[in-house]
Amino acid sequence: MSHPVRWIILFSLITAVMGPAFLSGCGTGGDDRPLSIWHQMEGEGKDVLQIQIERFMRSHPGREVTQLYKETEELRTHFQTAALAGSGADLVYGPADQVGPFEAMGLIRPLEDLVDLDSSDWAEGALVTYRGHLYQIGDRVGNHVALVYNRSLVSEPPKDSEALIRMGRELTRDPDGDGNPDRYALVWNYSEPFFFIPFLSGFGGWVMDAEAHPTLGTPEMEAALRFAHDLPARHKIAPLDADRETADALFKSGRAAMIINGSWAWGGYGKAGIDYGVARIPMIKETGLWPAPMVSAKGYSINVNVEGERLERALELLEFLTSEDVQLEFSRVLHTIPARISARQSPIVTQDEVLRQSLHQLEAGRPMPVVPEMRAIWDAMRPQYQSVMAGTKSPADAARDMQALAERKIAEMNE
Amino acid sequence: MSVLAGRRIPYLLIAPAAIVLLLVVLYPFGFNVVISFSNMSMRHFRDWSLVGLDQYRRVFEDPVFYGLLGKTALWTAVNLVAHVSLGILLAMVLNQNLKGRAVFRTLLILPWAVPQYITALTWRGLFHSEFGDINLMLTRWLHLPPVNWLKTLPGSFTACAVTNIWLGVPFMMIVALGGLQSIPRQLWEAADVDGASALRKFFHITLPLLKPVLIPAVVLGTIWTFNNLNVVWLVTNGGEPADQMHILVSYVYRSAFFLYRYAYAAALSMIIFLILLTLGMTFLKRSRVEAGGGV
Numbered sequence: 146m147s148h149p150v151r152w153i154i155l156f157s158l159i160t161a162v163m164g165p166a167f168l169s170g171c172g173t174g175g176d177d178r179p180l181s182i183w184h185q186m187e188g189e190g191k192d193v194l195q196i197q198i199e200r201f202m203r204s205h206p207g208r209e210v211t212q213l214y215k216e217t218e219e220l221r222t223h224f225q226t227a228a229l230a231g232s233g234a235d236l237v238y239g240p241a242d243q244v245g246p247f248e249a250m251g252l253i254r255p256l257e258d259l260v261d262l263d264s265s266d267w268a269e270g271a272l273v274t275y276r277g278h279l280y281q282i283g284d285r286v287g288n289h290v291a292l293v294y295n296r297s298l299v300s301e302p303p304k305d306s307e308a309l310i311r312m313g314r315e316l317t318r319d320p321d322g323d324g325n326p327d328r329y330a331l332v333w334n335y336s337e338p339f340f341f342i343p344f345l346s347g348f349g350g351w352v353m354d355a356e357a358h359p360t361l362g363t364p365e366m367e368a369a370l371r372f373a374h375d376l377p378a379r380h381k382i383a384p385l386d387a388d389r390e391t392a393d394a395l396f397k398s399g400r401a402a403m404i405i406n407g408s409w410a411w412g413g414y415g416k417a418g419i420d421y422g423v424a425r426i427p428m429i430k431e432t433g434l435w436p437a438p439m440v441s442a443k444g445y446s447i448n449v450n451v452e453g454e455r456l457e458r459a460l461e462l463l464e465f466l467t468s469e470d471v472q473l474e475f476s477r478v479l480h481t482i483p484a485r486i487s488a489r490q491s492p493i494v495t496q497d498e499v500l501r502q503s504l505h506q507l508e509a510g511r512p513m514p515v516v517p518e519m520r521a522i523w524d525a526m527r528p529q530y531q532s533v534m535a536g537t538k539s540p541a542d543a544a545r546d547m548q549a550l551a552e553r554k555i556a557e558m559n560e
Numbered sequence: 561m562s563v564l565a566g567r568r569i570p571y572l573l574i575a576p577a578a579i580v581l582l583l584v585v586l587y588p589f590g591f592n593v594v595i596s597f598s599n600m601s602m603r604h605f606r607d608w609s610l611v612g613l614d615q616y617r618r619v620f621e622d623p624v625f626y627g628l629l630g631k632t633a634l635w636t637a638v639n640l641v642a643h644v645s646l647g648i649l650l651a652m653v654l655n656q657n658l659k660g661r662a663v664f665r666t667l668l669i670l671p672w673a674v675p676q677y678i679t680a681l682t683w684r685g686l687f688h689s690e691f692g693d694i695n696l697m698l699t700r701w702l703h704l705p706p707v708n709w710l711k712t713l714p715g716s717f718t719a720c721a722v723t724n725i726w727l728g729v730p731f732m733m734i735v736a737l738g739g740l741q742s743i744p745r746q747l748w749e750a751a752d753v754d755g756a757s758a759l760r761k762f763f764h765i766t767l768p769l770l771k772p773v774l775i776p777a778v779v780l781g782t783i784w785t786f787n788n789l790n791v792v793w794l795v796t797n798g799g800e801p802a803d804q805m806h807i808l809v810s811y812v813y814r815s816a817f818f819l820y821r822y823a824y825a826a827a828l829s830m831i832i833f834l835i836l837l838t839l840g841m842t843f844l845k846r847s848r849v850e851a852g853g854g855v
Binding site: 218221222225229246249250251252325336384385386388390391517520521524527528529531532535537538554557558559560 | 606797799817824
């Protein structure tokens with residue numbers, strides 16, 4: 146074989162073998178490559194992150210950092226695959242409930258021996274621990290839903306469920322009488338059970354017990370499902386069908402007076418020209434309980450494959466990104482609640498009405514379990530919740546089936 | 561070796577692409593085969609081990625599998641019949657000396673040019689029970705009651721099928737149009753002279769002569785439709801209503817990436833692969849036999 150041919154074969158092999166590694170740009174093997182962050186911050190959140198990364202690089206000459214946005218589910222699956230192969234981002238950012246599966250799969254590194262934190266300065270749940278180890282450091286807490294209302298339609302948000310229904314009947318308008326209201330009092334997402342949790346907790350129920358056993362087939366669940374179903378079907382104050390996009394579009398266009406949605410969406414309402422306020426989801430009159438949305442931190446974990454000097458650099462970046470300054474910058478732009486308690490004294494927080502109300506709702510919330518079983522719970526709740534909202538299943542049957550499905554899925558997941 | 565020596569440069573030029581293909585197709589395929597015989601799951605993600613045919617047994621013992629197989633077969637059949645019949649019909653229309661034929665052709669190809677996920681999400685909006693245009697047309701223009709498209713299984717299945725038919729017809733139309741343009745016009749003219757009806761001409765001239773181009777397209781269409789995760793997943797928002805609107809491939813996706821049942825999902829995907837391989841081989845073999853018989 147001639148020399149040029151041998152060289153071509155060698156080149157081909159090098160291209161084929163090394164090409165994907167060069168293209169991926171996210172490996173953790175070579176220490177000279179930039180540190181990488183995979184996150185699920187959209188829009189303005191991504192912009193703020195980029196500005197903070199640039200600040201970090203200016204203050205740490207020679208340090209290069211890249212960030213890559215991925216949709217939440219995509220982020221989780223891509224990170225799992227990459228980390229299993231010994232690659233993936235150095236820092237992975239996301240909601241606290243990803244910690245459970247990542248820990249079970251051995252993809253993230255325990256941090257308690259690597260960072261020096263004054264835990265008294267961090268909000269409850271902001272330092273995400275699982276099975277006795279610290280795996281995630283939050284930069285914000287909350288990620289919760291609250292009642293958002295259009296100030297031009299609602300002067301004072303309802304305080305309890307009876308007031309909600311009473312006000313709802315006045316706010317829902319069908320001027321042409323065609324049976325399709327031109328405006329609804331309330332909208333929320335009927336597809337994802339996350340948005341239903343406040344009703345469940347308002348009736349005294351919860352998703353699992355302390356041992357991570359599902360507690361879905363309960364009278365509380367049945368009552369909560371009936372209440373959620375009745376708002377559109379019986380009281381006719383909400384549309385019969387609404388997913389995330391529909392609910393958002395109705396509120397943004399002024400065709401819904403109130404929406405139950407999370408802080409990630411509020412900025413968009415302001416941009417759409419809605420003068421909005423945030424309040425607690427009304428108390429359930431029957432039980433006297435405030436609906437407790439699930440609250441969780443969002444934060445950074447470190448890939449288990451990051452080692453040596455690269456790990457030191459990753460920790461330095463982690464410290465910067467969870468610093469008070471950076472948390473407050475996110476609060477200023479996105480109305481997020483900082484994970485550091487000291488940061489909450491800042492005028493950025495105290496003088497922001499939306500943030501104050503968000504904190505008020507947060508105080509009523511309950512931490513989202515970070516155990517992997519939560520995934521099976523969501524998967525079991527989703528179809529039954531959807532069936533009840535669509536009117537194809539009774540609340541009693543749905544509660545019973547949810548429990549059975551959750552138990553089966555947890556068993557399958559833990560095979 | 562002498563063949564290789566004679567064509568050394570072409571082989572060398574395709575070598576990088578061939579090696580990359582081997583790595584990105586064969587390696588994942590082989591890995592999938594291996595984990596289908598393992599216990600890989602969330603609890604055994606790094607420390608998985610081979611457990612033989614356990615996952616295959618689980619698949620075949622699960623009644624859900626048979627329900628999904630039936631639904632997938634129906635889904636594939638409905639879509640293929642619509643793709644082929646509408647595709648041929650439109651191709652025959654475009655094969656006439658129509659005024660503005662180029663414009664119609666461009667318009668009919670457009671759905672193919674739009675990214676699948678945009679089309680799927682647009683149709684999802686159109687099928688919304690309260691605010692979707694389809695129900696608005698049904699109620700306002702035809703004075704019919706609204707249909708709960710995405711909240712019932714038949715409605716959801718119909719919505720997915722309509723979306724996929726919309727997406728798939730242009731491909732079949734282009735294939736059929738190419739085939740039609742290669743049929744000598746004299747054959748139809750001779751049939752006209754003999755007084756053959758339009759149906760007779762279609763079944764005895766057009767369809768047999770279209771077969772050579774249609775069969776590979778139908779095989780491809782079967783595989784694409786059987787494995788069409790995008791449309792089913794996006795139109796039904798991941799299986800709505802109530803996680804019922806799944807075909808085999810969307811169930812694989814949910815099992816692997818939502819419930820971390822990697823080995824089970826790998827076994828199920830191997831079964832899908834074998835079903836499609838058998839179907840494709842049988843179809844192609846039969847068509848070769850028929851072609852050999854002098855179609």
